[in-house]
């Protein structure tokens with residue numbers, strides 16, 4: 153029996169590419185270019201499984217291609233707002249993602265941003281590299297202490313809870329959160345976390361607000377002008393979730409007016425484009441969507457995709473089936 157044909161839309165961890173190549177009739181994206189609508193449609197027409205990532209927009213237009221052969225989209229990433237799930241289902245496709253394996257890595261990066269922006273790490277590094285540093289002095293680049301402050305989490309899923317654990321146990325932070333689908337008590341045991349009835353209740357109390365909600369229409373611009381007005385003047389905003397949860401124009405205004413003190417961002421509203429004003433500001437720490445970017449995690453994510461498509465081709469329900 154011939155091997156299933158698999159198309160991978162971007163370069164993946166080399167060991168995962170090797171496994172895919174050994175087990176399947178695999179087409180890799182050798183030059184790692186971003187695939188066009190037409191290329192994604194061709195992939196759907198010519199493969200049994202297409203393996204996209206969070207940067208591929210698998211829209212209703214893409215999924216509306218005629219003569220689709222593919223039966224599964226094994227997406228490499230936990231977020232799935234880049235895939236039109238209804239259109240995928242209508243086209244007869246199973247869709248899977250990669251939860252759990254990137255939880256710790258992404259939580260680590262949220263703390264990197266939180267500590268980095270509070271302690272002015274990006275700004276300090278730029279200062280030092282520019283040759284402007286004249287030496288230690290008592291008033292030089294004073295930041296904001298993190299230990300003992302209040303961390304407000306919007307969303308209390310796996311990644312938020314991992315952030316909470318680090319913040320509570322590592323930095324003695326008080327944890328508050330809002331989630332329309334609150335976690336079970338046992339999932340937040342030991343975090344000493346208090347639930348708030350609304351995001352506004354979180355904004356009013358938090359010294360640091362960290363976003364951990366999914367992207368998509370329900371959370372689009374959740375953090376806009378009104379939200380910034382409700383935040384404490386010295387607050388910092390951290391985003392490792394999805395860029396369009398924040399209205400970037402409103403963020404720029406809030407930063408310029410001093411409504412909030414700073415922001416640490418790993419994701420952007422029009423990624424990979426970044427609102428130009430943010431690039432000029434010192435009170436923001438900006439990273440290029442690195443939440444899950446460690447060798448270990450990217451390998452684990454890729455292997456989770458392999459596990460999902462393997463189950464599918466064996467006639468089983470993949471463990472991370474979304475539709």
Ligand code: DGY
Pocket residue numbers: 206228229230231232254443444
């Ligand atoms: C995801 O998995 O959704 C991240 O954004 C990339 O790892």
